[in-house]
Amino acid sequence: xxxxxxxxxxxxxxxxxxxxxxxxxxxxxxxxxxxxxxxxxxxxxxxxxxxxxxxxxxxxxxxxxxxxxxxxxxxxxxxxxxxxxxxxxxxxxxxxxxxxxxxxxxxxxxxxxxxxxxxxxxxxxxxxxxxxxxxxxxxxxxxxxxxxxxxxxxxxxxxxxxxxxxxxxxxxxxxxxxxxxxxxxxxxxxxxxxxxxxxxxxxxxxxxxxxxxxxxxxxxxxxxxxxxxxxxxxxxxxxxxxxxxxxxxxxxxxxxxxxxxxxxxxxxxxxxxxxxxxxxxxxxxxxxxxxxxxxxxxxxxxxxxxxxxxxxxxxxxxxxxxxxxxxxxxxx
Amino acid sequence: xxxxxxxxxxxxxxxxxxxxxxxxxxxxxxxxxxxxxxxxxxxxxxxxxxxxxxxxxxxxxxxxxxxxxxxxxxxxxxxxxxxxxxxxxxxxxxxxxxxxxxxxxxxxxxxxxxxxxxxxxxxxxxxxxxxxxxxxxxxxxxxxxxxxxxxxxxxxxxxxxxxxxxxxxxxxxxxxxxxxxxxxxxxxxxxxxxxxxxxxxxxxxxxxxxxxxxxxxxxxxxxxxxxxxxxxxxxxxxxxxxxxxxxxxxxxxxxxxxxxxxxxxxxxxxxxxxxxxxxxxxxxxxxxxxxxxxxxxx
Numbered sequence: 001x002x003x004x005x006x007x008x009x010x011x012x013x014x015x016x017x018x019x020x021x022x023x024x025x026x027x028x029x030x031x032x033x034x035x036x037x038x039x040x041x042x043x044x045x046x047x048x049x050x051x052x053x054x055x056x057x058x059x060x061x062x063x064x065x066x067x068x069x070x071x072x073x074x075x076x077x078x079x080x081x082x083x084x085x086x087x088x089x090x091x092x093x094x095x096x097x098x099x100x101x102x103x104x105x106x107x108x109x110x111x112x113x114x115x116x117x118x119x120x121x122x123x124x125x126x127x128x129x130x131x132x133x134x135x136x137x138x139x140x141x142x143x144x145x146x147x148x149x150x151x152x153x154x155x156x157x158x159x160x161x162x163x164x165x166x167x168x169x170x171x172x173x174x175x176x177x178x179x180x181x182x183x184x185x186x187x188x189x190x191x192x193x194x195x196x197x198x199x200x201x202x203x204x205x206x207x208x209x210x211x212x213x214x215x216x217x218x219x220x221x222x223x224x225x226x227x228x229x230x231x232x233x234x235x236x237x238x239x240x241x242x243x244x245x246x247x248x249x250x251x252x253x254x255x256x257x258x259x260x261x262x263x264x265x266x267x268x269x270x271x272x273x274x275x276x277x278x279x280x281x282x283x284x285x286x287x288x289x290x291x292x293x294x295x296x297x298x299x300x301x302x303x304x305x306x307x308x309x310x311x312x313x314x315x316x317x318x319x320x321x322x323x324x325x326x327x328x329x330x331x332x
Numbered sequence: 333x334x335x336x337x338x339x340x341x342x343x344x345x346x347x348x349x350x351x352x353x354x355x356x357x358x359x360x361x362x363x364x365x366x367x368x369x370x371x372x373x374x375x376x377x378x379x380x381x382x383x384x385x386x387x388x389x390x391x392x393x394x395x396x397x398x399x400x401x402x403x404x405x406x407x408x409x410x411x412x413x414x415x416x417x418x419x420x421x422x423x424x425x426x427x428x429x430x431x432x433x434x435x436x437x438x439x440x441x442x443x444x445x446x447x448x449x450x451x452x453x454x455x456x457x458x459x460x461x462x463x464x465x466x467x468x469x470x471x472x473x474x475x476x477x478x479x480x481x482x483x484x485x486x487x488x489x490x491x492x493x494x495x496x497x498x499x500x501x502x503x504x505x506x507x508x509x510x511x512x513x514x515x516x517x518x519x520x521x522x523x524x525x526x527x528x529x530x531x532x533x534x535x536x537x538x539x540x541x542x543x544x545x546x547x548x549x550x551x552x553x554x555x556x557x558x559x560x561x562x563x564x565x566x567x568x569x570x571x572x573x574x575x576x577x578x579x580x581x582x583x584x585x586x587x588x589x590x591x592x593x594x595x596x597x598x599x600x601x602x603x604x605x606x607x608x609x610x611x612x613x614x615x616x617x618x619x620x621x622x623x624x625x626x627x628x629x630x
Binding site for chain 2: 014056162170260285
């Protein structure tokens with residue numbers, strides 16, 4: 001198990017280096033400003049008479065008023081400064097959720113936002129896993145219950161998170177306009193209300209669907225084993241057969257799929273936070289990029305790496321603890 | 333006849349619908365996706381865009397400068413699927429030979445592929461791709477360079493995971509008797525991989541391709557929500573000197589990302605491309621799931 005954790009810490013260091021090197025790339029960019037400003041990617045301007053149909057065509061020639069080059073020396077300098085400030089804990093941020101323009105210490109802000117994200121993540125994971133266990137357990141029921149379980153879990157994995165949120169937003173607007181009932185806060189993008197219900201529901205779909213699929217497959221296989229037949233022959237009640245024998249053996253197998261589930265859930269958390277106005281670490285990443293603050297992006301990237309590695313390690317440790325045969329090593 | 337899984341049925345029906353959308357411009361009479369109008373008469377009223385769905389003969393409404401949204405969505409299918417397909421091609425073109433080779437060679441080659449997959453897997457995919465693309469954005473001026481960078485980064489980011497899956501399967505197949513027999517009669521590595529391992533893996537690849545297609549579409553949509561998408565902007569100035577800055581290329585990701593800020597006022601601008609992306613991703617997911625179940629039944 002210790003070897004597994006050692007390997008994970010090594011991977012964390014490797015991922016952290018990649019994230020910092022990539023996130024700090026903009027530090028090396030040298031911009032030469034032209035006389036007039038046009039946004040990057042601008043394709044030109046179309047002036048038109050209002051009532052006439054017109055067709056937009058890209059303008060010829062240079063649309064962008066800037067020229068970009070990349071300096072290794074500038075990049076190296078930026079990297080070095082970031083490393084020093086990170087180690088000393090003196091990183092600051094200029095723009096943070098519309099706060100004052102003065103520099104604020106970054107690390108305490110990240111701690112607060114991470115805590116907010118962690119609360120959402122933990123609640124969604126817990127809700128998703130509990131619902132997933134119940135849903136997965138339905139495969140042992142009637143034909144209809146089985147179809148419901150499989151159908152819902154496949155749908156949960158297939159339907160994208162952003163679509164659920166967009167539809168959830170529309171649903172509450174429609175319900176308010178039609179019946180005067182607000183199902184949850186209207187979580188508009190940038191400046192809307194804030195709330196917990198919709199992000200929690202949206203984020204718990206993936207863990208629920210994943211857990212249900214993993215548990216149902218593992219239970220299906222476990223119920224065909226010899227020891228189940230033996231337990232039944234001995235007259236053990238069916239509930240105990242499932243809980244004590246089948247579930248006990250199915251759980252470690254289901255935990256095998258946890259790393260992939262955590263990876264997808266953490267990715268999904270970014271989308272959920274941005275779309276539901278949740279001021280967590282995902283929104284912080286967005287802020288860092290919007291205000292061109294590579295050191296904020298790099299720091300949040302590091303937090304994500306560490307977070308994933310710890311969660312992944314915990315899942316593998318749990319699997320090892322649940323399965324005595326695996327106690328010798330923790331690597332998956 | 334063996335019963336086809338329901339997921340496969342639904343996936344195939346949805347994809348057949350998508351195929352119809354792809355060929356629609358060849359047979360249907362659609363307005364040009366870049367054709368707009370800034371003021372129109374509705375009865376005795378002058379109305380300005382965005383036109384609501386169903387208003388003034390726009391079945392799915394229009395965007396901020398009066399471009400027909402149905403037409404943009406239909407043309408957008410080609411662009412979006414073309415990009416997703418290119419990304420998938422890069423992924424599989426790199427990952428399959430690499431995985432086959434690493435699985436056959438074992439030793440350090442397998443360890444490198446395994447480490448790369450675990451390393452990339454230890455960062456949420458969206459975070460890695462998002463940070464990389466935003467980091468590279470200033471270095472890729474111009475729409476073509478940006479498009480190539482976008483496709484390459486998304487392609488390369490998924491490669492290690494697929495290579496690892498192929499490596500594992502190759503190692504399993506390499507232990508099969510027919511491979512041992514081929515080795516015994518002196519067949520070369522390339523011949524064994526091509527004639528004896530790859531055909532056995534066909535079923536796995538058949539499941540992996542639509543599944544990857546779905547993940548690529550999902551990540552394209554997620555990136556778009558963060559403001560990372562292909563294509564540029566265009567500004568349209570009206571006679572009242574209002575300036576609209578709108579997306580240019582009809583691509584679902586760009587349409588979703590550029591219009592998500594209008595979700596509460598003009599919900600169709602973000603919802604339709606979001607639905608298109610979501611349903612297409614779900615269709616590929618269901619196809620992969622159906623093929624997987626069918627493979628298991630066999």
